[in-house]
Amino acid sequence: MDKKYTDLQKRILELKAERNALIFAHNYQRIEIQEIADFTGDSLQLAQKSAEITGYDLIVFSGVRFMAEMAAVLSNGVPVYIPDPGALCPLAAYANPEKLRKKKEEYPGAPVVVYMNTTTETKTETDRICTSGSAIEVVESLGAETVLFGPDANLAEYVRRHTDIEIIDIEPRGHCYVHNQFDIAQLMLLKEEYPDAITIAHPECPPEVQEAADIIGSTGMMVQAIENSPNDTFIIATEMGLIQQLQKAHPDKKILPVWEGAICRQMKKHTLEKIIRVLEELPEENLVTVSEELAVEIMTVLEQMNKLKGQGPAKKVVTETAKISL
Ligand code: SF4
Known part of the structure; x- marks a missing residue:
């Protein structure tokens, strides 16, 4: 076995082979988990991958709970285990079904679009699910004058700025505590220091950070943008797990x-030790289950989402076109 792995990583690779298992890791996972993962990606990429799996006996899914539940719905019966069942996304919790029902009463007839980062229960009460890359297309496809959108208010603002449709926040306080903390002053200092760098921001960042970026996109899109760009310096506004992945993959480029x-902190709840425990013991409490009723409703909303092509990058906010070549 390759010497580059630590003892814990080697143990996981052995167990993975014994169990005929796959390890999925979100782009925000600890780098040591990403290193032994079969697939890394954003929530949509991992969901799509789950639907393609054949010939394996189980998936260990290192991501937050709603992502693991999506994988369990899509994995064609392959059991999905989560290393730490307490890995919950606080952003997803902002739009609970009760809040959504109240909002629907306030705006009767307005369709509801929710971001992937929403709990499974809330997803089943919506008309469409979107990703950061497909949000604008999904909202526009409904042909409505008013759309209820959530739970992320910064992504809602991004959609508002790019369409003529009235976007009503399901929860105006909804935010990702990681991305919402990016500070425009910090970003501008870096831009001053590296004037030729391309700046990429996640759409969960505050609007002023998005405005200052050359590209706005999901983590999957960031990976693609850096791979395809001849530029060698990038300023990135997203979680550190992706930054570490990019720095490792592109030692010749400056990823700032x-x-x-x-x-x-929720993504980082998963550890190598917890993955080993899951693979050794297959604990019942780590098995991800979704009721059949919820699964059927989720599949219906996902099928509607798949009818749209909008799985690509979010609309680019290009401030200096000459710098960008994707
Ligand atoms: S980074 Fe933000 S949106 Fe993603 S899982 Fe963590 S809290 Fe949720």
């Missing part, structure tokens, strides 16, 4: 985080 404190 806007803020090194951008760490999602």
Whole structure:
């Protein structure tokens, strides 16, 4: 076995082979988990991958709970285990079904679009699910004058700025505590220091940070943008797990985080030790289950989402076109 792995990583690779298992890791996972993962990606990429799996006996899913539940719905019966069942996304919790029902009463007839980062229960009460890359297309596809959108108010603002449709926040306080902390002053200092750098921001960042970026996109899109660009310096506003992945993948490029404190504590709940325990013991409490009723409703909303092509990058906010070549 390759010497580059630590003893814990080697143990996981052995167990993975014994169990005929796959390890999925979100782009924000600890780098040591990403290193032994079969697939890394953003929530949509991991969901899509789950639907393609054949010939494996189980998936260990290192991401937050709603992502693991999506994988369990889509994995064609392959059991999905989560290393730490307490890995919950606080952003997803902002739009609970009760809040959504109240909002629907306030705006009767207005369709509801929610971001992937929403709990499974809330997703089943919506008309469409979107990703950061497809949000604008999904909202526009409904042909409505008013759309209820959530739970992320910064992504809602991004959609508002790019469409003529009235966007009503399901929860105006909804935010990702990691991305909402990016500070425009910090970003501008870096831009001054590296004037030729391309700046990429996640759409969960505050509007002024998005405005200052050359590109706005999901983590999957960031990976793609850096791979395809001849530029060698990038300023990135997203969680540190992705920054570490990018720095490792592109030692020849300068990948600069806007803020090194951008760490999602929920994503980091998963550890190598917890993955080993899951693979050794297959504990019942780590098995991800979704009721059949919820699964059927989720599939319906996902099928509607798939009818749209909008799985690509979010609309680019290009401030200096000459710098960008994707
Ligand atoms: S980074 Fe933000 S949106 Fe993603 S899982 Fe963590 S809290 Fe949720």
